[in-house]
Amino acid sequence: MKTRAAVMIEPGKPFEIEELDLDEPGPFEVRIRYEYSGLCHSDLHLSSGEIACRMPMVAGHEGAGVIEAVGASVSRVAVGDHVVCSFIACCGTCRWCATGQQAICDWGATMLEGYLPGPHWVLSGPRGQYGAGCLLGTMSQYGVLHENSVVAVPMDVPLDKAALVGCGVPTGWGSAVYAADVRPGETVVVYGIGGIGSNAVQGAAYAGARNVVAVDPVAFKRESAETMGATHTVADGEAAERLVQQLTGGVGADKAIVTVGKVEESVVSSGFGTIRKGGTIVITGMGPLEANSIQLPGTILALYKKTVRGTLFGDCNPTYDIPRILDLYQAGLLKLDELITRTYTLNEINQGYEDLEAGKNIRGVIKQEH
Secondary structure (H helix, E strand, O other): OEEEEEEEOOOOOOOEEEEEEEOOOOOOEEEEEEEEEEOOHHHHHHHOOOOOOOOOEEOOOOEEEEEEEEOOOOOOOOOOOEEEEOOOOOOOOOHHHHOOOHHHOHHHHHOOOOOEOOOEOOEEEOOEEEEEHHHOOOOEOEEEEEHHHEEEOOOOOOHHHHHHHHOHHHHHHHHHHHHOOOOOOOEEEEEOOOOOHHHHHHHHHHOOOOEEEEEOOOHHHHHHHHHHOOOEEEOOHHHHHHHHHHHOOOOOEEEEEEOOOOOOHHHHHHHHHHEEEEEEEEEOOOOOOOOOOOOOOHHHHHHOOOEEEEOOHHHOOHHHHHHHHHHHHHOOOOOOHHHEEEEEEHHHHHHHHHHHHOOOOOEEEEEOOO
């Protein structure tokens, strides 16, 4: 069948809309009709070449839709199911999945190549074989995925909200709840209040933090952070450090979470200096793959027993945490509606990413037309 999709064709070039051929699903594979896809900054790391990936590649790794067909041996979902796509496929049997670390499932090894096991290149077109970003390629009308990449969700959850739970929401929320292990009464600083940082703020508030300090130079994002649970907002790291000293009587923040769109040495150093003795800084955001964006005084690290740690998908386990987070949303304990600033068509994808880089959106969403 045919599908219209947004394609990364060359590093640094705009996305192009192309009509592609899509294979039928093979064993353990499903065909999905994508309904919504979130505009995540990680796609810009790929399209710019900061993180190398195979091109041409259908963009998008945060999406939701409806299962239209299933191949032989599929057992996780059925035709008609509403699903959220997990940008980390989870096999359930590798060492990492078996020890509760689905976020680093071995299936992530080919996510930047974009082919399913076999290999099965499910997309083709005028440029030959096309990869699907994170084995998904959600910026397309339709996709063929392995069942390990989809999680069935309740039919009454709006799919534009559900799409956000494929990446941004659990990545941010889990960065606070799991990776930072925020405890009641703590002081937490979140650097960068976009689609990830907004949910780190939500996670910290949900976990019972007394002070949640949101740091962002964009006034609109600071205002948004207040609706997500931030108790204080500031424009830069220096202001955050001064405020934290006042809030904690000179002790320092318990936790810092870095969720900026592009991680650089200055923001990591600021967060490291803001946390207390025995405190933790979590690096969630990304940047150029080989860049040395962390340069810290090792003696201070040792003497003050500080912890620096990274996280992927907020340490969430997709098959458990995607339904759990949607359950919290339906119970009124987590906000999703407020995250969506604007909805775009597929033809407007480049405008959507321009708006993201300009700080105009918390989360932009693509609505597919069928």
